[in-house]
Amino acid sequence: MEETVDSGITLLKRVKWFLRSEGQWEIKYVPRECNLIASQLAMISLSWQTSLHIFEVPPDLVVTAI
Numbered sequence: 001m002e003e004t005v006d007s008g009i010t011l012l013k014r015v016k017w018f019l020r021s022e023g024q025w026e027i028k029y030v031p032r033e034c035n036l037i038a039s040q041l042a043m044i045s046l047s048w049q050t051s052l053h054i055f056e057v058p059p060d061l062v063v064t065a066i
Contacts, residue, residue: 036065037062037065037066039065040059040061040062040064040065041059041062043061044059044061044062
């Protein structure tokens, strides 16, 4: 439990540092229904064994969403 809390705090500190170092940001909520491509890619990524995939062509689920 403590490791989870520590890593969460570390992540929060890194995000805050990044936001401060990169200038002005605007953060706003976008419902999933309004961002279908990102939603489809997020769903696809749950099944990946590695953290990075490079596509030569868009995945079928993305093409269908477009």
